[in-house]
Amino acid sequence: MPGLEVTLLPGARELLARHARELPQRDDLCGAFCGALALHAAGLRERAGEPLDQDAVALAAGSVVSAMREAGTLPFGESGRRDYRLSIPLIEDEQLSGTTAAGVREAIERLSDGVLRVLPYAAPWTPATLDGLFELVAGLPRPASLLANHATRYLWGSRASLPTLLDYLLDGAAQGPAPDWDVGHFACVVGRIGGPAGNLYALADTYPALGDAGVHLQPRERLAAALERREKPAGGMLVVLFAQDASRVRAGAGAIGLQERIWDNGSITSAALP
Numbered sequence: 001m002p003g004l005e006v007t008l009l010p011g012a013r014e015l016l017a018r019h020a021r022e023l024p025q026r027d028d029l030c031g032a033f034c035g036a037l038a039l040h041a042a043g044l045r046e047r048a049g050e051p052l053d054q055d056a057v058a059l060a061a062g063s064v065v066s067a068m069r070e071a072g073t074l075p076f077g078e079s080g081r082r083d084y085r086l087s088i089p090l091i092e093d094e095q096l097s098g099t100t101a102a103g104v105r106e107a108i109e110r111l112s113d114g115v116l117r118v119l120p121y122a123a124p125w126t127p128a129t130l131d132g133l134f135e136l137v138a139g140l141p142r143p144a145s146l147l148a149n150h151a152t153r154y155l156w157g158s159r160a161s162l163p164t165l166l167d168y169l170l171d172g173a174a175q176g177p178a179p180d181w182d183v184g185h186f187a188c189v190v191g192r193i194g195g196p197a198g199n200l201y202a203l204a205d206t207y208p209a210l211g212d213a214g215v216h217l218q219p220r221e222r223l224a225a226a227l228e229r230r231e232k233p234a235g236g237m238l239v240v241l242f243a244q245d246a247s248r249v250r251a252g253a254g255a256i257g258l259q260e261r262i263w264d265n266g267s268i269t270s271a272a273l274p
Contacts, residue, residue: 002170002195002196004169004193004194004195005193005194005195006191006192006193006194007134007138007191007192007194008138008190008191009134009137009138009143009144009145009146009189009190009191010137010138010140010141010142010143010144011041011042011142011143011144011145012041012190012191014040014041014043014143015037015038015040015041015145015188015190015204016190016204016215018036018037018040018041019037019188019204019214019215020213020214022036022037022053022054023206023207023208023213023214024078024081024206024207024208024214025054025081025206025207026054026055026058026081026082026083026084027065027066027069027080027081027082028063028064028065028066028088028097028098028099029054029055029058029063029065029088029098029099030098030099030185030186030187030206031057031061031063031098031099031100031101031103031104031147031149031186031267032054032055032057032058032061032063032099032104032107033054033057033186033206034104034145034147034186034187034188034206035054035057035061035099035104035107035108035147035240036052036053036054036056036057037145037188037204038108038116038145038147038188038240039052039057039108039111039112039116040052041143041144041145041240042112042115042116042142042143042145042240042242043143044111044112044115044116047111047113052111053085055084055085055086055088056086056111057104057107057108057111058086058088058099058107059086059088060103060106060107060110060111061099061100061103061104061106061107061269062099062100062103062269062270062271063088063089063098063099063103063267063269063270064088064089064090064091064096064097064098064267064268064269064270064273065084065088065089065090065091065097066090066091066092066093066094066097067090067091067092068094069094070094072181073094073181073183074181074207075180075181075207075209075210076180076181076209077209078207078208078209089270089273091268091273095266096266096267096268097267098184098265098266098267099186099267100264100265100267100268100269101120101149101236101238101262101263101264101265102120102262102269103267103269104118104147104186104238105118105120105238105262108240114243115242115243116240116241116242116243117240117241117242117243117245117246118238118239118240118241119238119239119241119246119249119250119253119260120236120237120238120239120260120261120262120263121133121236121237121238121239121253121258121259121260122234122236122259122260122261122262122263123228123236123258123259124228124257124258124259125224125225125227125228125235125236125237126224126228127199127220127221127224128256129224129256129257129258130201130220130223130224130227131199131220132252132253132256132258133146133237133239133253133256133258134146134189134192134201136248136249136252136253137239137241137249138192140241140242140245140248140249141245142241142242142244142245143241143242144239144240144241144242144245144249145188145239145240145241146188146189146190146237146238146239146240147186147187147188147189147237147238147239147240148186148187148188148189148203148223148226148227148235148237149184149185149186149227149235149236149237149238149263149265150184150185150186150187150223150226150227150229150235151182151183151184151185151226151229151231151235152179152180152181152182152183152184152185152226153179153182153226154179154222154223154225154226154229155179155180155218155222155223155226156176156177156179156218156219156222157176157177157178157179157180158180158205158210158211158216159177159211159216160176160177160216160217164176164177165200165217168195168197168198168200168219169193169194169195169196169197169198169200170195170196170197171197172197172198174219174221176219176222180210184229184233184235184265184266185206186206187203187204187205187206188203188204189201189202189203189204189223189237190202190203190204190215193217198219198220198221199219199220200217200218200219200220201217201218201219201220201223202215202216202217203215203216203217203218203223232266233263233264233265233266234263234264234265235263235265236262236263239253
């Protein structure tokens with residue numbers, strides 16, 4: 001029987017422990033939710049006596065929340081959550097709500113007081129560049145996180161059966177369940193299972209109805225397509241890492257052809273509100 005290889009990112013267990021306690025995200029705060037998990041993975045839990053939770057990241061990132069949730073924007077089985085700890089600005093247009101990729105980057109760097117850096121990679125996303133970036137980050141000596149800003153329509157459904165996953169890993173079978181939902185979204189990539197015919201990436205998602213308590217596996221081809229988001233708005237990956245590790249990842253990502261630049265994911269910041 002061919003062997004399988006499991007690789008976790010440094011800090012993944014700390015991220016997953018916080019993920020289990022924090023689920024689900026508050027409405028429109030998927031990016032802030034993932035940003036808070038990245039801070040916790042790095043050992044940063046509070047600042048000036050205030051918790052570094054999804055609300056703190058949202059406020060620092062300029063997140064905006066829809067005044068009313070539209071039908072179809074949540075995974076099946078989820079009712080949403082609006083028990084915000086802090087006052088997050090509201091917007092009427094649900095299509096513009098959420099958190100920008102630039103806002104997540106700025107919030108993490110500011111709330112960590114410069115201890116952390118966030119490198120944004122916008123393109124090109126292929127199975128090879130996804131594997132290459134993951135391997136760079138997995139080899140770091142300090143905790144690091146990967147925040148995937150993606151389109152969920154390209155993913156497999158989050159409850160793929162074990163035989164389906166094994167068929168992919170061992171034989172390269174490309175058929176899986178239909179996507180759970182169709183939105184622009186953030187989730188954390190925490191690990192990878194490698195097989196002779198493919199790699200499955202473990203995503204710590206923002207709702208417990210997805211996968212097993214919010215954790216599910218995705219083929220590298222599907223995750224790469226979800227990051228590429230050939231339609232607008234765009235997507236990409238934010239690499240959250242200690243400042244002293246940034247040059248190492250930057251050089252390696254450049255060598256595999258990834259473009260370091262921010263993207264417009266369709267949300268606006270609170271600074272743009274009238």
